[in-house]
Amino acid sequence: MSTEARALWADGDFVDARVAWISPFDVAWRSGHGAFESFSVRLGDRAEVHALFDAHLERLGEAARFLELGDMPSFDAPSVFRKLLARAGLSRGRGRVSLHAMGAEPRFVASVEEGEDLDVRRSRGVRLVTSPYRFGADDPTPRHKCEARGFYAVARADAVRRGADDALLIAKDGSWLETTRASVFVVRGDEALVTPPVEGRALPGITRAVLLREAERFGLRVSVAPVDRAELGSARQVFLANAVVGIEAVRSIDGETLPRADDSLEARKVLDQCLHILRSAGMGV
Known part of the structure; x- marks a missing residue:
């Protein structure tokens, strides 16, 4: 990836991503x-910006309250990301917003x-392997996208070392929760x-919520139930x-090949x- 194909906004100003510096x-x-949200963002035919900003910013606000980060600044996400895409010379890219505790410089990026x-x-x-690591029973952080990602980084590194792309995180009873991403x-x-x-056990995904809310309208049946x-x-x-x-699509779990979508x-x-x-x-997307 070219270092030029990126752009940055911090605390109300667009800054040169090549010289951005944090103490x-x-x-x-x-x-x-701090907490963050990440998503694909793209320009449509009429230069409208596609991403579910409201849902992501609402979840970021919930994390901010839980982590006691202070109030979230006002933020015109469609306008900022339209300009970020233009500054990066992109029609689509990976977007990210992060909020840190009061006093951080920069704080909102x-x-x-x-x-x-x-x-x-x-x-x-995607090739998955079951992670040997478990969330603590009383750990309240998995339900938020915290900037501190040590648990997920270790789980994913273990999966890559074992020849997979990501880790399948499970509860102590063996039921599936999520992957690291x-x-x-x-x-x-x-x-x-x-x-x-x-x-209360894992991150309630924005994309997951959309499918749960909209699938039936498009002729799909969807339910929430334990999976193992x-x-x-x-x-x-x-x-x-x-x-x-x-x-x-998931290609395999713990080395067991799954049916390919192209075969069905x-x-x-x-x-x-x-x-x-x-x-x-x-x-x-």
Whole structure:
């Protein structure tokens, strides 16, 4: 990725991303006392910016209250990201907003950078392995996107070391929660989706919420129910959903190859329909 294909806005001003600097003595930044949101953002035919800004900023605000970061500044996200894309010379990219504790410099940051070709990435699929690590029973942080990402970084590094792309995070009872970067869905039958409950245990994904809210209107049945490894014998497909990639099929879990969407017209139809739902909702994927 070219260092030129990125742009930065901080505390109300556009700044040169090549010379941006954060003090190593800034306590909020060095301790990760902050929260963030990330998503794909793109310009439409009429220069409208596609991304579910309201949902992401609402979740960021919830994290800010939980982490006691102070009030969130006012922020015209569509305008800022339209200008960020222009400054980076991009029509689409990976967007990010982060908020740190009062006194941090900078405190509120938005950025855009060139991302992967999403069609190419989606065509590859994802290899998962079950993580050996578990969230603490009383840990309140997994429900927020905290800047301090040590747990997720270790889990993903372990997965990569074992030849996978990401880690499948599970509860102590073996039920699935999420990966380090996405919500999990299982295609159980014709146009029937199930996603594990995450309330209080994992991040309630924005993309997950869109599918739960909109799927039925597009002819898909979706439910929230416990999911575990026993699903693999009958699952038509397992896929991941997040606001950066949209929909991404899972190729294998713990070395066990899963049905490929391209081998099943029904599964392919479901994945394509889910991607259509996300785009219809205004997401930039």
